[in-house]
Amino acid sequence: MFSTQVVLCIQLWMSNLQLIYATILAWITVIYPQIQGASKFSTEKVNPAKVKLETKRSRTATPSSVNYHFTRQCNYKCGFCFHTAKTSFVLPIEEAKKGLQLLKKSGMEKINFSGGEPFLHERGEFLGKLVKYCKDDLQLPSVSIVSNGSMIRENWFQKYGEYLDILAISCDSFDEDTNQTIGRAQGKKSHVDNLLKVREWCRQYKVAFKINSVINTFNVDEDMTEKITELNPVRWKVFQCLVIDGENAGQDSLREAERFVVSDQQFQDFLERHKSISFLVPESNQKMRDSYLILDEYMRFLDCRAGRKDPSKSILDVGVEEAIQFSGFDEKMFLKRGGKYVWSKADMRLE
Numbered sequence: 301m302f303s304t305q306v307v308l309c310i311q312l313w314m315s316n317l318q319l320i321y322a323t324i325l326a327w328i329t330v331i332y333p334q335i336q337g338a339s340k341f342s343t344e345k346v347n348p349a350k351v352k353l354e355t356k357r358s359r360t361a362t363p364s365s366v367n368y369h370f371t372r373q374c375n376y377k378c379g380f381c382f383h384t385a386k387t388s389f390v391l392p393i394e395e396a397k398k399g400l401q402l403l404k405k406s407g408m409e410k411i412n413f414s415g416g417e418p419f420l421h422e423r424g425e426f427l428g429k430l431v432k433y434c435k436d437d438l439q440l441p442s443v444s445i446v447s448n449g450s451m452i453r454e455n456w457f458q459k460y461g462e463y464l465d466i467l468a469i470s471c472d473s474f475d476e477d478t479n480q481t482i483g484r485a486q487g488k489k490s491h492v493d494n495l496l497k498v499r500e501w502c503r504q505y506k507v508a509f510k511i512n513s514v515i516n517t518f519n520v521d522e523d524m525t526e527k528i529t530e531l532n533p534v535r536w537k538v539f540q541c542l543v544i545d546g547e548n549a550g551q552d553s554l555r556e557a558e559r560f561v562v563s564d565q566q567f568q569d570f571l572e573r574h575k576s577i578s579f580l581v582p583e584s585n586q587k588m589r590d591s592y593l594i595l596d597e598y599m600r601f602l603d604c605r606a607g608r609k610d611p612s613k614s615i616l617d618v619g620v621e622e623a624i625q626f627s628g629f630d631e632k633m634f635l636k637r638g639g640k641y642v643w644s645k646a647d648m649r650l651e
């Protein structure tokens with residue numbers, strides 16, 4: 301009799317305990333629905349595809365700095381060019397703005413407009429409107445352009461200069477014959493004269509001025525120290541000439557860059573010769589391949605890791621998060637190459 305009472309007592313105590321446990325669990329899962337999800341995983345059959353997607357999502361890179369090559373058309377014929385005129389397509393401006401808005405929502409802080417020659421389409425008006433939109437409407441901390449400088453007019457600065465943080469002009473040599481040999485020219489016009497003109501406008505209209513140079517067979521022995529120091533850009537980016545299959549190498553390419561390529565040692569020697577320049581930023585082939593987020597004229601990310609430009613789907617069709625998975629972008633490499641620097645002119649002391 302006594303033992304039956306003890307057993308009944310224990311059973312009652314156990315069921316009360318279960319009730320308390322169930323109540324606590326229900327209470328927690330109402331407050332923290334994600335825990336309910338986690339507990340579901342432990343009781344339900346795990347869906348491997350879902351797990352893979354979740355893992356991928358958590359690793360998605362942030363497109364903090366994006367290079368938008370909205371046109372492939374150009375007025376120059378640089379023999380090593382790795383973004384060639386394979387199409388003449390340019391998105392309608394409202395579509396381009398929609399894409400830029402999506403990028404901003406995904407964390408974009410810096411946009412760089414490139415090409416082709418970005419000042420060519422609609423004589424720079426398309427570019428100007430996008431620059432203004434990014435600064436005024438999207439309030440991006442940094443809006444920049446890379447250009448060959450030959451199509452820029454002073455009235456562009458008057459209209460759009462205030463919305464632009466940085467203008468980078470490409471110049472690979474201060475010797476006009478070398479520029480002609482490279483193809484960095486339109487007819488017989490002086491590329492260096494253009495560079496000097498744009499440099500002055502940048503001072504006048506308070507736009508940070510930058511220079512990009514591609515080190516290749518024809519300028520590798522040049523000493524640019526004096527000229528670069530005189531021009532005093534905020535940054536001098538020095539690229540090792542890069543070969544990309546389908547762009548400047550291979551069967552269907554529009555350029556053949558092999559004859560422009562320099563070895564790692566030659567590139568190092570060039571850097572060594574210019575080591576007195578504190579604002580020089582070197583970019584070897586390795587650094588360039590996976591540390592840039594490149595958007596083409598259809599707003600597709602281009603993955604350069606395999607030595608060619610493999611496109612993702614357009615962010616306008618699948619969104620930024622899905623497209624960026626196929627960009628080949630390595631956020632760590634981006635940070636390692638100093639991709640995040642003072643990039644807003646408000647934070648610079650412009651002379």
Ligand SMILES: C[S@@+](CC[C@H](N)C(=O)[O-])C[C@H]1O[C@@H](n2cnc3c(N)ncnc32)[C@H](O)[C@@H]1O
Pocket residue numbers: 374380381382383414415416417418446447448469470512513514539540541542543548557
């Ligand atoms: C493709 S261009 C487009 C913008 C503009 N047309 C210009 O030349 O500045 C963008 C940058 O890439 C650089 N570039 C072009 N071909 C290259 C190559 N094969 N290796 C390294 N940089 C390259 C250019 O010098 C320029 O600074």
Ligand code: SF4
Pocket residue numbers: 374375376377378381382383415416417448484
């Ligand atoms: S690198 Fe030369 S050819 Fe290529 S887009 Fe720029 S200016 Fe044009």
